[in-house]
Every structure is written in C-alpha cells, then in structure tokens.
Amino acid sequence: MNYITHKIHRLSLRLDSFLAKTKILFELMQVNGKTIFLFGFPIHANMGDQAQAYCTLKWLNQNYPDYKVFTFNWKTSYSLSYKLLRKKIGKDDLLFGHSGYFFYDHHLELRVYREVADLFPDYKFVIMPQTINIQDNVILQKTIKSLNGHPNITLLCRDEISYENAKKDFPNCKLLLYPDIVTSLIGKRVYSNKRDGILFVLRDDLEKFYSSDQIMELRNRFNGVSKTEIMDTSINLSNYEMKKNREKLLNDMLDKFSHFKVIITDRYHGTIFSLITSTPVIVLDSSDHKLSSGVKWFPETFNKHVFFARNLDQAYEFATHVLSSETTYKLDPYFDENYYSKLLSKL
Structure with missing residues (x-):
C-alpha cells in the first residue's frame, strides 16, 4: 500500500x-x-x-x-x-x-x-x-x-x-x-445431505497452533483416501451485508458443514457448527485454553462425534477411524435443555 x-x-x-x-x-x-x-x-x-x-x-x-x-x-x-x-x-x-x-x-x-x-x-x-x-x-x-x-x-x-x-x-x-x-442450536436441526470427504475449518491468525505447512502435510496424507476441502469461518463481507443477511449466511455455512463425513478444525465455533449439523469433528489445539477446555463441555453421548487431537498424527488416526465407521447424524438438544x-x- x-x-x-x-x-x-x-x-x-x-x-x-x-x-x-x-x-x-x-x-x-x-x-x-x-x-x-x-x-x-x-x-x-x-x-x-x-x-x-x-x-x-x-x-x-x-x-x-x-x-x-x-x-x-x-x-x-x-x-x-x-x-x-x-x-x-x-x-x-x-x-x-x-x-x-x-x-x-x-x-x-x-x-x-x-x-x-x-x-x-x-x-x-x-x-x-x-x-x-x-x-x-x-x-x-x-x-x-x-x-x-x-x-x-x-x-x-x-x-x-x-x-x-x-x-x-x-x-x-x-x-x-x-x-x-x-x-x-445443537440437536435442533436435521440435515439429510449426502456426506462425503473431510472439511478443514482453520483459522489464520495469532491463535493458531499449527503452521500452514504442518496443516498442508496433514491434508496431503488423505490423498487417495478421501477428498478434502479447506475454509475458515471468517468471510469477506461488510457489516451492512452481514447484518442484512446474518441468518441466511449462517444457514448456508451450516449446510456446507452437513455435506462432509468429518470436520477437522482449530476453531471453537467450527467445532460447534459441526455438532449443530451432527457431523463428527476432530478438534485441533490452539495457542490458548479455549479449545482444550471448551471440548470438556460435551457429554458422553457426544463421544462418537467429538475427538480432541493432541497432535496431528492423532488427528489423522481419528479422521480415518470416522471415515471407516458408520455414523448416526443426530445429536440431542443437550445444551438448550x-x-x-x-x-x-x-x-
């Protein structure tokens, strides 16, 4: 500039x-x-x-x-x-x-x-x-x-x-x-989309724990195993557009999550969005306690949907396990109730 x-x-x-x-x-x-x-x-x-x-x-x-x-x-x-x-x-x-x-x-x-x-x-x-x-x-x-x-x-x-x-x-x-x-919102919505592949939902700021190269290396390990896609929960819109279209934009993002068999994320709301759509999620660590502490909220009934990975090797193991397993894409409204x-x- x-x-x-x-x-x-x-x-x-x-x-x-x-x-x-x-x-x-x-x-x-x-x-x-x-x-x-x-x-x-x-x-x-x-x-x-x-x-x-x-x-x-x-x-x-x-x-x-x-x-x-x-x-x-x-x-x-x-x-x-x-x-x-x-x-x-x-x-x-x-x-x-x-x-x-x-x-x-x-x-x-x-x-x-x-x-x-x-x-x-x-x-x-x-x-x-x-x-x-x-x-x-x-x-x-x-x-x-x-x-x-x-x-x-x-x-x-x-x-x-x-x-x-x-x-x-x-x-x-x-x-x-x-x-x-x-x-x-967890347990309040039902999605019937066909599910395939892995969605990486990753931040690109000071809170990220893993480098872009480390994430790319993990993603490459799925070549030949599953299709992958990468995105963030931050989008490029003005405040006016966001305020006017907030509900539609949120619904569109949740619908995108519901097309995948598993999510890998280092965003806390990436984790929650996954569970709103009843999609199994692999949670990566961040630079603070927000994620490692946040996942402790989820009860035992969520055990087949939430996996906290302490390193990228474990994230790969969790993801391959989910890809090869049968999943029931429905969670209870535990948090609202x-x-x-x-x-x-x-x-």
Whole structure:
C-alpha cells in the first residue's frame, strides 16, 4: 500500500467511525419503551461471532418479549453515547454484554465493559459467556477494579479455566459456568445431505497452533483416501451485508458443514457448527485454553462425534477411524435443555 492509498484508507476509516458515532446518537434519541442495551455486538464477518449474535438476539427476544434490543459495538460505545444513554435509560431497562473472547489483553470490547461497569453502577449488568485470559497486569488491574466496583454484575464463563480465573480476579461478581450460546442450536436441526470427504475449518491468525505447512502435510496424507476441502469461518463481507443477511449466511455455512463425513478444525465455533449439523469433528489445539477446555463441555453421548487431537498424527488416526465407521447424524438438544432453557431463572 503506497502513501496516498494509505492516507485514503485512514481517512475512510475515520469517516466510517464518525458516521457510526453520529448514527448511534440519532438512534438513541428515538429509543422509547422497555429496552435491552446490548454491548459488544460484533461488526466483523466472523461467522462464529455472528452465530453468537444470532443466538443471543433469539434468546433475548424469547425471554424478554416485552423488550426491544438496542446494540452497541466498540465504535459506537464512547463518551457522548454513554451520556445520552444515561439520560435515556429507564428504570426497567436492562444492560447485557455480548459473548466472546473479550477478556484478554487489548481487546477493544474489554475497555467498553469496564466503562459500562464504571458508568452504570445502578443497573444490573449481565455479561454473556466469556473466555477469560488477561495476561497484562495493568489491564487486569483496571478490569478487576471496574468489575469488582460494580455491585451487580453477573459474569458467565464459558470454560473451567475462565471460571477459575474469574473466581480469583472478580470475587464480587456473580459467576456462572456456562457453555457458548451457539451450543443451544445443537440437536435442533436435521440435515439429510449426502456426506462425503473431510472439511478443514482453520483459522489464520495469532491463535493458531499449527503452521500452514504442518496443516498442508496433514491434508496431503488423505490423498487417495478421501477428498478434502479447506475454509475458515471468517468471510469477506461488510457489516451492512452481514447484518442484512446474518441468518441466511449462517444457514448456508451450516449446510456446507452437513455435506462432509468429518470436520477437522482449530476453531471453537467450527467445532460447534459441526455438532449443530451432527457431523463428527476432530478438534485441533490452539495457542490458548479455549479449545482444550471448551471440548470438556460435551457429554458422553457426544463421544462418537467429538475427538480432541493432541497432535496431528492423532488427528489423522481419528479422521480415518470416522471415515471407516458408520455414523448416526443426530445429536440431542443437550445444551438448550440443560442450560439455555434455564438461564433466565439463574440471572
């Protein structure tokens, strides 16, 4: 990118930020009636995060039918929008935080959650399931001060390590150990597509544990054994297109998963998408505890569908086993029945 192109790109980003900040003020002024203000809403085209958005909105609408949902993201959560919200918020309104991996160093939404805790101590703040892994001590101390200083925060932790970290750092919060909300879709859909081959669903960022060359070597081992395809859950779309087509895009991706006999993934939502389509999944390790801890949620009844591979040789063994086995492509709605149908009573 040359200098002029770089400057144009920077100006475009600033204009986009300005328009988003202006738009949120206008929309806030129109708010009336009982409202849930949902912070941390995703604006990037990662289908795992967008699936969380889909499931969160669905859960809120089902459990709070008299409420409208108003969403904020890291761009629209700033001083003027907070001041206007302070004036608009009513006594019956609710504050929620979107689920994700926000509780780690330098995540833009972690700042937002601290600010909401600081600015709205008189409102209950429910933070949907988070992976908690803050390493930077300065950021950790800021977060500890904000969350423990709020008298009524409920923080859901989406794995045991996050839960233990939260018990140590946030003793003043009400803590719940709770699975990712996208698991609520498992067992709710039936797919009858013909199944063939292996789908690799792999990330390409700092969280990946294996190099591209190592993955390619694993993929090549299936030559002559099974067809393979590779993809990621991140797609190239604008926030406008994503918001407009979220449900269709999610359904299309799930349908793609349902055409394969086995999935190999290092994405947590790649794992969950596989199970929504009742497709056996080989889970690779990542650079943190999100996957190794996340797979512990799955009960024994899922044993023929979830395999955690501690190395790539084991991943190959698991995959060849699944390819040669008969699989029943149907799982029970374990997570909705045992967790999300009961969450409201726990808040």
